Amino acid sequence: MAGSVNKVILIGNLGADPEIRRTQDGRPIANLRIATSETWRDRNSGERKEKTEWHSVVIFNEGLCKVAEQYLKKGATVYIEGQLQTRKWQDQTGNDRYSTEIVLQGFNSTLTMLGGRGEGGGASRGGNDFGGGGYDDYGSAPSAPSRSGGASSGRGASAPSGGFSRDLDDDIPF
Amino acid sequence: MAGSVNKVILIGNLGADPEIRRTQDGRPIANLRIATSETWRDRNSGERKEKTEWHSVVIFNEGLCKVAEQYLKKGATVYIEGQLQTRKWQDQTGNDRYSTEIVLQGFNSTLTMLGGRGEGGGASRGGNDFGGGGYDDYGSAPSAPSRSGGASSGRGASAPSGGFSRDLDDDIPF
Amino acid sequence: MAGSVNKVILIGNLGADPEIRRTQDGRPIANLRIATSETWRDRNSGERKEKTEWHSVVIFNEGLCKVAEQYLKKGATVYIEGQLQTRKWQDQTGNDRYSTEIVLQGFNSTLTMLGGRGEGGGASRGGNDFGGGGYDDYGSAPSAPSRSGGASSGRGASAPSGGFSRDLDDDIPF
Amino acid sequence: MAGSVNKVILIGNLGADPEIRRTQDGRPIANLRIATSETWRDRNSGERKEKTEWHSVVIFNEGLCKVAEQYLKKGATVYIEGQLQTRKWQDQTGNDRYSTEIVLQGFNSTLTMLGGRGEGGGASRGGNDFGGGGYDDYGSAPSAPSRSGGASSGRGASAPSGGFSRDLDDDIPF
DNA sequence: TTTT
DNA sequence: TTTT
Numbered sequence: 001m002a003g004s005v006n007k008v009i010l011i012g013n014l015g016a017d018p019e020i021r022r023t024q025d026g027r028p029i030a031n032l033r034i035a036t037s038e039t040w041r042d043r044n045s046g047e048r049k050e051k052t053e054w055h056s057v058v059i060f061n062e063g064l065c066k067v068a069e070q071y072l073k074k075g076a077t078v079y080i081e082g083q084l085q086t087r088k089w090q091d092q093t094g095n096d097r098y099s100t101e102i103v104l105q106g107f108n109s110t111l112t113m114l115g116g117r118g119e120g121g122g123a124s125r126g127g128n129d130f131g132g133g134g135y136d137d138y139g140s141a142p143s144a145p146s147r148s149g150g151a152s153s154g155r156g157a158s159a160p161s162g163g164f165s166r167d168l169d170d171d172i173p174f
Numbered sequence: 175m176a177g178s179v180n181k182v183i184l185i186g187n188l189g190a191d192p193e194i195r196r197t198q199d200g201r202p203i204a205n206l207r208i209a210t211s212e213t214w215r216d217r218n219s220g221e222r223k224e225k226t227e228w229h230s231v232v233i234f235n236e237g238l239c240k241v242a243e244q245y246l247k248k249g250a251t252v253y254i255e256g257q258l259q260t261r262k263w264q265d266q267t268g269n270d271r272y273s274t275e276i277v278l279q280g281f282n283s284t285l286t287m288l289g290g291r292g293e294g295g296g297a298s299r300g301g302n303d304f305g306g307g308g309y310d311d312y313g314s315a316p317s318a319p320s321r322s323g324g325a326s327s328g329r330g331a332s333a334p335s336g337g338f339s340r341d342l343d344d345d346i347p348f
Numbered sequence: 349m350a351g352s353v354n355k356v357i358l359i360g361n362l363g364a365d366p367e368i369r370r371t372q373d374g375r376p377i378a379n380l381r382i383a384t385s386e387t388w389r390d391r392n393s394g395e396r397k398e399k400t401e402w403h404s405v406v407i408f409n410e411g412l413c414k415v416a417e418q419y420l421k422k423g424a425t426v427y428i429e430g431q432l433q434t435r436k437w438q439d440q441t442g443n444d445r446y447s448t449e450i451v452l453q454g455f456n457s458t459l460t461m462l463g464g465r466g467e468g469g470g471a472s473r474g475g476n477d478f479g480g481g482g483y484d485d486y487g488s489a490p491s492a493p494s495r496s497g498g499a500s501s502g503r504g505a506s507a508p509s510g511g512f513s514r515d516l517d518d519d520i521p522f
Numbered sequence: 523m524a525g526s527v528n529k530v531i532l533i534g535n536l537g538a539d540p541e542i543r544r545t546q547d548g549r550p551i552a553n554l555r556i557a558t559s560e561t562w563r564d565r566n567s568g569e570r571k572e573k574t575e576w577h578s579v580v581i582f583n584e585g586l587c588k589v590a591e592q593y594l595k596k597g598a599t600v601y602i603e604g605q606l607q608t609r610k611w612q613d614q615t616g617n618d619r620y621s622t623e624i625v626l627q628g629f630n631s632t633l634t635m636l637g638g639r640g641e642g643g644g645a646s647r648g649g650n651d652f653g654g655g656g657y658d659d660y661g662s663a664p665s666a667p668s669r670s671g672g673a674s675s676g677r678g679a680s681a682p683s684g685g686f687s688r689d690l691d692d693d694i695p696f
Numbered sequence: 697t698t699t700t
Numbered sequence: 701t702t703t704t
Contacts, residue, residue: 003251003601003634005185006210006227008258009357011427011462012178015697035698036180053180053259054697075698077177077462079359079525081630084182084258085227086274100260100274107629108603112525114359114425114462177427177460178699183531185601185636251636253351253533255456281455282429286351288533288599288636351599353533354558354575356606360526363701383702384528401528401607402701423702425525432530432606433575434622448608448622526703 006083008102010055011114012036014076018068028065032057034078057082060105067111081110180257182276184229185288186210188250192242202239206231208252231256234279245287255284354431356450358403359462360384362424366416376413380405382426405430408453419461429458528605530624532577533636534558536598540590550587554579556600579604582627589633603632 012034019031037052057080059065072078082104091097104111189207196202211226231254233239246252256278265271278285360382367379385400405428407413420426430452439445452459537555544550559574579602581587594600604626613619626633 003185003636004210004212005183005253005601005632005634006212006229007183009179009181009183011359011460012180013698015699033697036178037699038178038180039700050700052698053257055180055258077699079179079527083227084184084229084274084276097271099272100258102258108632110527110630112359112527114525177462179427179458179460185533185634253353282458284353284456286353286533288351351533352558352560353531353601354560354577355531357527357529357531360528361702363703381701384526385703386526386528387704398704400702401605403528403606425703427527431575432532432577432622432624445619446621448606450606 007108008080008082008084010034010036010057010080010102011077012055014072014074014078015054017074018072020065020069027060028062028069030059030065030068032059032068032072032078032080034080056099056101058085058101058103059109059111060103061109064104064109064111067113071113077114079110079112079114080104081108083109181282182254182256182258184208184210184231184254184276185251186229188246188248188252189228190248192246194239194243201234202236202243204233204239204242206233206242206246206252206254208254230273230275232259232275232277232279233285234277235283238278238283238285241285241287251288253284253286253288254278255282257283355456356428356430356432358382358384358405358428358450359425360403362420362422362426363402365422366420368413368417375408376410376417378407378413378416380407380416380420380426380428382428404447404449406433406449406451406453407459408451409457412452412457412459415459415461425462427458427460427462428452429456431457529630530602530604530606532556532558532579532602532624533599534577536594536596536600537576538596540594542587542591549582550584550591552581552587552590554581554590554594554600554602556602578621578623580607580623580625580627581633582625583631586626586631586633589635593635599636601632601634601636602626603630605631 015033015035021029021031023029034055034057035052036055037050039048039050041047042049059068080102082102084100085103086098086100089097089099103109186208189209193205194202195205208229208231209226210229211224213222213224215221216223233242254276256276258274259277260272260274263271263273277283363381363383369377369379371377382403382405383400384403385398387396387398389395390397407416428450430450432448433451434446434448437445437447451457534556537557541553542550543553556577556579557574558577559572561570561572563569564571581590602624604624606622607625608620608622611619611621625631
């Protein structure tokens with residue numbers, strides 16, 4: 001296909017802490033549930049309306065998984081840039097089912113914290129409860145699209161302590 | 175929510191002619207199937223790989239429906255800008271099912287023809303088989319995201335029964 | 349041109365309070381200075397680097413101008429979606445000069461507050477010091493991009509003298 | 523800054539062949555002039571209006587420079603994703619001048635051919651005059667932001683002959 | 697299940 | 701001139 005683009009941009013809040021799993025060969029996969037919502041005023045009744053949309057985000061990129069694991073919590077506001085992917089699976093009765101997810105994997109994927117409430121951690125200002133800097137715009141390098149795998153990973157109690165680097169190409173402004 | 179963004183940008187090709195339905199009160203709804211694909215060269219084998227993703231696009235905006243009806247054909251390349259929406263419905267056995275679609279409705283939705291193959295219509299160069307100009311970037315005006323209501327739809331017994339309303343400015347291309 | 353897209357997406361902070369001017373016929377124009385910055389770690393020295401980029405944003409949309417005027421302050425974090433426009437003007441010596449701005453005008457323009465510091469106003473949480481709801485994602489309806497015309501502007505003698513017209517739907521948040 | 527985004531998305535046509543220069547240490551830099559245009563119908567007169575905007579694009583990414591050099595010609599339609607950067611320089615009289623460019627460099631930069639007219643090369647359908655596939659969505663790996671340098675580079679007569687690979691991370695779908 |  |  002002569003030039004194809006598949007891009008999703010979301011700003012929303014996490015409905016729950018990230019779930020981190022790990023593939024058999026050790027690569028992390030993070031799942032996020034992100035809510036976006038719209039509000040408007042009904043033309044007739046004049047009353048305020050709201051509609052919330054829930055999005056499933058899957059992070060295959062190792063660096064972004066680390067960010068998710070260490071800094072993201074229920075309630076956090078994030079900017080994400082990824083792509084749409086519909087996955088086929090079978091339910092218990094063997095019927096085909098489809099799930100559409102926003103996948104962060106490879107170049108052109110981004111995950112950026114924007115603050116927001118966040119839980120735990122004693123966040124004072126609203127979620128940016130991490131130290132130093134250097135965490136903006138985590139670019140992502142490609143990673144294997146594995147989706148098998150198992151190991152559970154309870155989120156550690158680890159208090160985030162800023163300062164880390166992208167897993168690739170650290171030394172360039174862009 | 176203090177600032178929420180839900181945006182999808184696609185450039186891809188139509189897998190089939192648009193399907194146009196109409197609500198009981200006469201408003202059009204267009205459904206598009208759009209393919210995006212990625213190609214890459216396998217690092218180990220060196221062979222060329224390709225992966226195609228299919229997207230369901232639903233157009234509630236009247237002006238954009240007209241564009242779809244009049245100009246879009248199987249094979250056409252389009253740029254679209256819309257938002258993600260997951261719809262719940264029941265299958266024949268009464269089980270909950272979910273379908274995620276890209277919705278073009280209200281402001282910040284865009285549909286632009288980019289040429290491409292296109293079938294029928296005698297399109298010579300690739301689909302731009304329409305006259306004058308003034309068709310670029312059909313913007314859309316605000317609308318209420320309601321999706322309840324009445325009219326039946328040809329999308330199978332288990333598909334949600336259409337019917338919805340729009341608030342405002344449906345038919346202004348510009 | 350068969351399908352053209354001109355889109356800018358920024359998340360950044362205001363370097364100063366918005367400047368609001370008004371055309372002779374009373375329409376508001378808001379100017380924002382927005383900083384985006386990137387941080388990275390130098391591959392060799394290991395030291396943290398930062399680069400800030402400053403953007404000039406011009407808001408012609410009446411509804412978005414109100415938002416800017418009422419809610420935005422120096423330090424606020426915003427999401428904006430607009431388009432690039434390069435404006436020609438003459439400096440004091442009569443030489444041609446060009447300024448590139450991000451224009452919010454017409455459909456597909458968005459301004460959303462994302463919180464952030466913000467000054468004054470007694471903002472407790474960080475800038476969202478406004479009342480009710482219904483203010484997210486102020487979309488804008490189509491308009492003519494004319495920029496000729498009359499009213500003087502406070503932007504210096506060589507700045508283009510404001511005055512412009514809008515076609516439609518200036519003040520509809522949704 | 524807690525999360526900053528600086529993104530430009532353009533679909534437009536090249537006003538001229540790409541200009542390729544080379545830094546002293548041999549890295550290529552490509553400059554593109556891209557036109558986007560909007561058309562609308564004047565509300566009062568009913569006549570069709572058009573406005574064209576010209577954009578300066580600078581490509582620091584080596585892989586994308588190759589694509590530009592080999593495949594892009596005056597008239598070609600491209601999708602680009604980059605970021606805004608304003609560069610300061612001095613004119614002959616020593617006055618400060620500023621130029622705003624769209625920079626493609628590092629992750630999250632994209633250059634995709636979408637067809638279009640194109641000159642020379644005997645392009646039949648409109649510019650996609652290259653063979654196989656494998657050219658979609660050229661992701662970019664970071665490169666040095668050098669902007670010095672000199673050597674001119676006349677565009678070779680090389681007829682593009684499809685099939686090439688990204689300069690990084692070839693073996694992953696995303 | 698988030699956020700306002 | 702912002703923000704971290």
